[in-house]
Amino acid sequence: MRAYEYRHVVGFEETNLIGNVYYANHVRWQGRCREMFLRDRAPEIIEALKHGLVLVTTRVSCEFMSELVAFDEVILRMRLGELGQNRITMNFEYWRGEELVARGEQQVACMQREGEQVVPVPVPSQLREALKEYARN
Numbered sequence: 001m002r003a004y005e006y007r008h009v010v011g012f013e014e015t016n017l018i019g020n021v022y023y024a025n026h027v028r029w030q031g032r033c034r035e036m037f038l039r040d041r042a043p044e045i046i047e048a049l050k051h052g053l054v055l056v057t058t059r060v061s062c063e064f065m066s067e068l069v070a071f072d073e074v075i076l077r078m079r080l081g082e083l084g085q086n087r088i089t090m091n092f093e094y095w096r097g098e099e100l101v102a103r104g105e106q107q108v109a110c111m112q113r114e115g116e117q118v119v120p121v122p123v124p125s126q127l128r129e130a131l132k133e134y135a136r137n
Contacts, residue, residue, distance in 0.1 A: 003077035003093070004041065004134055006033035010072045021068040027060055030092050030106050033076045042130040052113040053124070058087070062104040072096050080135040083128065086110045086120045 006029070014025045038045050045053065068074060074094055081089035087109050094102035110127075111118040 001079060001136055002134055003079050004037045006036050006076045008074045010068055010070050012070045015070050019069055026062045026102055029076055030104050033078050042127050044126040054111040054118050055108045056111050058109050059107040062102055064102050066101040068101060080131045086122055088123060
C-alpha cells in the first residue's frame with residue numbers, strides 16, 4: 001500500500017533534558033505531514049480553508065516503540081485508514097531507516113464556518129480523490 005511520506009530531521013529544540021525527543025513532537029509531526037500532504041496532493045483544500053472550511057482534529061494517538069534523538073532522520077508515512085461522510089482517519093508510521101519507531105493515528109472532521117458556528121460538511125471531493133491513492137486496496 002502506497003504512503004505519503006514526510007521526511008524530518010530532529011533538532012535539539014525537539015529534545016528534552018535527557019536528550020531524547022519530547023513525546024509531544026511526534027503529534028506535531030503528524031500535523032506537519034498532514035499539512036504537506038494538502039500542499040502537495042490537494043492544494044484546492046488550502047484555498048478552501050481560506051473560505052471557511054475547517055479540518056477539526058477529533059482524535060490523535062501515538063504509540064512509541066523506540067527513542068529518537070537529535071539529528072535522527074525520521075520518515076513519517078501517512079496512509080488513509082478510514083473515510084466517512086465528514087471524517088477522515090489517517091494512520092502514521094515513523095521510520096528511522098529500517099526501524100519502525102512509532103505508530104500514530106489522527107481523525108479529522110470536515111466542518112464549514114457559518115457565521116459564529118461551524119457545521120459538519122462532507123469531505124470535499126478533491127480531498128477524497130487525493131486520499132484514494134493512499135487507501136488500503
